[in-house]
Amino acid sequence: MKSKEELRKLDVNYLFHPTVILEEHEQKGPRIIVEGNGLRVKDIDGKEYIDAFSSLWNVVIGHGQKAVAQAIMEQLNKLEYFSPFYGFAMPPAIELAAKVISLMPKEWNMGRVLFTCGGSETNDSNIKIARMYWSLKGKDQKKKIISRNCAYHGLTIGSMVATGIEYFKMHFEPLAPGFRHIMAPYCYRCELNLTYPECGIACAKALEEIIQKEGPDTVGAFIGEPVMGTGGTIPPPDEYWPMVRKICDKYDVLFIADEVVTGFGRTGKMFGCMNWNVRPDLISIAKGITSGYFPLGGAIMSNEVYETIKGGLGSIMPFLHGFTYNNHPVGCAAGLANLKIIEEQHLIQNATKMGAYLADRLKGLYDHKSVGDIRSIGLMAAVEIVKDKQTKEQIGTMPMESTHRIEDLMWEKGVYGRAMFENIAVAPPLTVTKTEIDTIVDALDSSIAQMEREML
Numbered sequence: 001m002k003s004k005e006e007l008r009k010l011d012v013n014y015l016f017h018p019t020v021i022l023e024e025h026e027q028k029g030p031r032i033i034v035e036g037n038g039l040r041v042k043d044i045d046g047k048e049y050i051d052a053f054s055s056l057w058n059v060v061i062g063h064g065q066k067a068v069a070q071a072i073m074e075q076l077n078k079l080e081y082f083s084p085f086y087g088f089a090m091p092p093a094i095e096l097a098a099k100v101i102s103l104m105p106k107e108w109n110m111g112r113v114l115f116t117c118g119g120s121e122t123n124d125s126n127i128k129i130a131r132m133y134w135s136l137k138g139k140d141q142k143k144k145i146i147s148r149n150c151a152y153h154g155l156t157i158g159s160m161v162a163t164g165i166e167y168f169k170m171h172f173e174p175l176a177p178g179f180r181h182i183m184a185p186y187c188y189r190c191e192l193n194l195t196y197p198e199c200g201i202a203c204a205k206a207l208e209e210i211i212q213k214e215g216p217d218t219v220g221a222f223i224g225e226p227v228m229g230t231g232g233t234i235p236p237p238d239e240y241w242p243m244v245r246k247i248c249d250k251y252d253v254l255f256i257a258d259e260v261v262t263g264f265g266r267t268g269k270m271f272g273c274m275n276w277n278v279r280p281d282l283i284s285i286a287k288g289i290t291s292g293y294f295p296l297g298g299a300i301m302s303n304e305v306y307e308t309i310k311g312g313l314g315s316i317m318p319f320l321h322g323f324t325y326n327n328h329p330v331g332c333a334a335g336l337a338n339l340k341i342i343e344e345q346h347l348i349q350n351a352t353k354m355g356a357y358l359a360d361r362l363k364g365l366y367d368h369k370s371v372g373d374i375r376s377i378g379l380m381a382a383v384e385i386v387k388d389k390q391t392k393e394q395i396g397t398m399p400m401e402s403t404h405r406i407e408d409l410m411w412e413k414g415v416y417g418r419a420m421f422e423n424i425a426v427a428p429p430l431t432v433t434k435t436e437i438d439t440i441v442d443a444l445d446s447s448i449a450q451m452e453r454e455m456l
């Protein structure tokens with residue numbers, strides 16, 4: 001292996017990084033991570049860190065689980081890949097599709113899985129499937145997609161437009177047409193300045209209003225994360241999803257549940273929608289399906305959607321959407337091994353138990369003058385930082401000044417938490433222990449205190 005100095009130089013000269021300030025990256029260079037075990041990762045200088053964000057919400061089973069590496073190697077040694085087009089299949093993809101469907105409540109009546117390579121590609125696939133569904137039902141106008149402000153659905157051309165955070169769209173115009181946004185169920189910063197529960201869940205009613213405004217015959221699908229992630233870890237009020245489902249049923253609008261973050265136990269249930277017993281028509285999965293051991297996502301459709309598409313296309317026309325790496329056998333072998341660990345190690349039960357402990361420990365942070373709101377569900381939590389609890393203004397003139405500082409201070413203390421706009425998010429692997437939660441919350445606590453001394 002090359003020396004660390006050589007690697008840093010090569011990185012800066014050749015590797016392009018997503019979501020960094022390019023000039024700053026060239027000055028600072030990369031943080032090179034070389035090993036991982038459980039919640040711990042080690043950098044190239046040998047320093048250990050607790051990964052309190054499951055890397056990018058995805059390393060659900062923790063780092064270094066050898067059974068997944070072994071499953072990947074076994075599949076690679078048997079067959080690395082064969083085309084998924086024209087009806088070919090490999091055993092791990094067949095088994096994983098059946099397994100994923102078996103994990104869903106029967107009453108959802110989910111039918112087929114198309115495995116992809118990640119979340120954005122999956123959301124684009126589901127948007128296309130929703131449009132094809134209406135087209136084949138003879139409703140060619142029913143193509144608009146409704147999503148929400150603060151939503152994050154990925155950054156491909158389609159999923160980026162569904163994303164409701166304008167920051168991610170700058171300089172990438174022109175944007176694909178046919179998307180509309182409504183307000184998020186973000187009680188702490190309600191767009192209408194209403195208070196729960198007197199608000200009557202106006203954020204859910206906003207869906208009905210926009211469908212009526214646009215015309216029900218033009219709206220094909222509503223896409224939403226059961227719990228908004230990147231937008232700030234925003235669990236909705238309990239009434240929200242049942243109301244949304246009713247509105248979707250009333251106006252014949254498909255509900256695409258973006259379970260990319262919430263799928264596979266993150267919220268203390270196998271899928272986020274299970275927290276509110278809400279049935280999706282299409283589901284997007286990624287991240288936790290392989291815990292990052294191999295890139296994999298999946299577009300899941302209900303039997304009703306599948307049968308409509310099958311019947312509509314008939315006996316001559318193929319389903320003309322797909323990618324070279326759909327149903328990849330190595331990814332699917334990783335997925336099977338990953339799900340086995342989630343089940344055998346009772347990680348969802350642990351997420352519920354440790355999630356309650358995390359929520360309890362986080363409450364103590366309200367003593368800080370800059371902590372405006374704390375939100376969590378299962379092992380998905382965020383602490384919102386403000387200059388003033390009354391005005392809820394941000395600290396500093398630029399977005400994320402205080403949260404980036406907190407993230408850096410936590411990193412210096414050996415804990416990886418993630419700045420997301422004015423929030424610090426923590427979402428550790430589902431294997432987390434109480435002692436590890438204590439270390440994470442202590443680092444967050446002292447980092448917030450230090451940021452306040454420096455910036456307030």
Ligand SMILES: Cc1ncc(COP(=O)(O)O)c(C=O)c1O
Nearest residue numbers: 118119120152153154225260261
């Ligand atoms: C809810 C949600 N959907 C979709 C995506 C996009 O996934 P990917 O980055 O794998 O394309 C993400 C990524 O963080 C996400 O959080």
